[in-house]
Structures are given as C-alpha cells and as structure tokens.
Amino acid sequence: MTLANGHVLVTGFEPFDRDTVNPSWEVARALDGWVCEGATVRAVQLPCVFGRAAERLDEALAHGMPQLVVGLGLASGRTEWTPERVAVNCDDARIPDNAGQQPIDQPVEPLGPAAYFSSLPIKAIVQALRAQGLPASVSNTAGSFVCNHVFYALMHRLATRPALAAARGGFVHVPCLPEQAALHPGAPSMALATQVQALQVLLRTALTVRADVRVTGGQLH
Numbered sequence: 168m169t170l171a172n173g174h175v176l177v178t179g180f181e182p183f184d185r186d187t188v189n190p191s192w193e194v195a196r197a198l199d200g201w202v203c204e205g206a207t208v209r210a211v212q213l214p215c216v217f218g219r220a221a222e223r224l225d226e227a228l229a230h231g232m233p234q235l236v237v238g239l240g241l242a243s244g245r246t247e248w249t250p251e252r253v254a255v256n257c258d259d260a261r262i263p264d265n266a267g268q269q270p271i272d273q274p275v276e277p278l279g280p281a282a283y284f285s286s287l288p289i290k291a292i293v294q295a296l297r298a299q300g301l302p303a304s305v306s307n308t309a310g311s312f313v314c315n316h317v318f319y320a321l322m323h324r325l326a327t328r329p330a331l332a333a334a335r336g337g338f339v340h341v342p343c344l345p346e347q348a349a350l351h352p353g354a355p356s357m358a359l360a361t362q363v364q365a366l367q368v369l370l371r372t373a374l375t376v377r378a379d380v381r382v383t384g385g386q387l388h
C-alpha cells in the first residue's frame with residue numbers, strides 16, 4: 168500500500184524483557200487510521216531487536232512519504248510522557264534484545280555523526296500536553312538500547328535521504344500501563360486512554376507548530 172502525501176508514521180515496539188504488553192504499541196495502534204490536521208496516522212510495530220527494528224522502519228518509510236514520523240517506546244519507571252531531545256550513535260545494551268543480542272559500545276551507523284537532535288517541537292509538545300492536564304517533560308537521554316537505536320536510525324534517514332528531507336521526526340518514551348505496574352507494586356503507570364489522548368495532543372502539536380517555543384527543558388543531572 169502506498170499512501171499519498173499527508174500521512175504520519177507512528178511506530179511502537181513489541182513487548183520485551185519478559186513483559187507481555189508494550190504501551191508504545193498499544194497507544195500507536197489505537198490511533199491507526201486516525202486523521203489529524205488532514206494527515207492519516209499509520210501505526211507500525213517494530214521488533215525489539217537491534218538492526219531488525221531499523222530494517223522494519225525502512226520498510227515502513229518506503230510506503231509513501233510521511234510528513235511526520237514519531238517513534239514511541241516504553242521507559243518503565245518514568246512517570247510522564249517524555250519527548251526525547253537527542254539520539255546518540257551508540258548501542259550499549261544492559262539486557263539482551265528479543266533476539267538475544269547484547270551489543271556493547273557499537274555505533275548505530277559507523278559513518279554517522281555522534282548524535283542527532285529530534286526535529287519535533289519538543290518544548291511546545293510538553294507545553295501542550297501539560298495544558299491538557301497530561302504529565303510531560305523533555306528527556307535528555309533516550310538511553311542506549313533499541314529505542315535510542317531506532318531514534319538514531321530514524322534521524323539519520325531523515326538527514327541523509329533527499330526524499331525524506333521535508334519530514335520531521337523524533338522519539339517519545341512513555342510510562343508503563345497500570346496492568347504492568349500491578350505486577351511491580353509501587354511502579355508508576357499511566358492509563359491507556361490517557362496515553363492515547365497524549366499521542367493525539369502530541370501529533371496535533373507536531374503538525375501545527377513550526378518553530379519550537381523557547382522555554383527550558385533542561386535538567387541539572
């Protein structure tokens with residue numbers, strides 16, 4: 168299927184690390200087909216596997232030219248929706264991926280730069296989410312596991328493929344679902360309906376705000 172102009176690609180991940188559900192995919196698929204600001208959302212699930220996740224992203228990018236690409240991933244322990252500021256060119260896995268791979272200090276792209284910034288208006292997104300009563304903060308690290316790998320791979324493709332030059336992209340880590348937190352008493356979580364609402368606000372903001380707002384998203388550590 169080749170989609171005409173005006174579509175948004177949203178990726179989510181399969182479960183990993185003994186989980187049976189991944190909120191990033193549940194949220195993405197809940198909005199598959201949703202039309203936002205004239206653009207149709209297409210949700211694609213990525214394997215939690217170094218290399219294969221980027222290949223699946225490539226297949227998704229080959230289906231028409233998205234104007235916006237948003238990657239979603241789970242960051243258990245986080246309490247808010249956290250648009251990521253920066254992707255680093257480093258795979259360093261604390262746990263094996265779903266294929267048993269555990270790279271240490273390997274580049275995502277051997278010839279790529281050290282890092283890429285998100286091209287989403289991350290500050291405006293945080294502002295818009297908070298204005299709707301949805302907890303959000305800028306994150307200054309996407310880690311060094313498969314989420315950062317996909318985020319870096321995405322930004323490298325947007326930066327180097329002329330056909331994708333006009334597209335914006337970035338990555339957002341999201342909290343656990345309540346059913347995951349119930350297995351780990353005390354862990355923070357956010358309901359699926361709330362997270363779906365957050366994705367709607369995020370996409371609307373990313374499609375309408377060109378220049379980001381100048382407010383701090385910094386942290387001391």
Ligand code: PCA
Pocket residue numbers: 180183189191215239240241242309310311312313314315
């Ligand atoms: N979170 C992991 C990989 C897949 C996911 O949902 C991460 O933060 O790297």
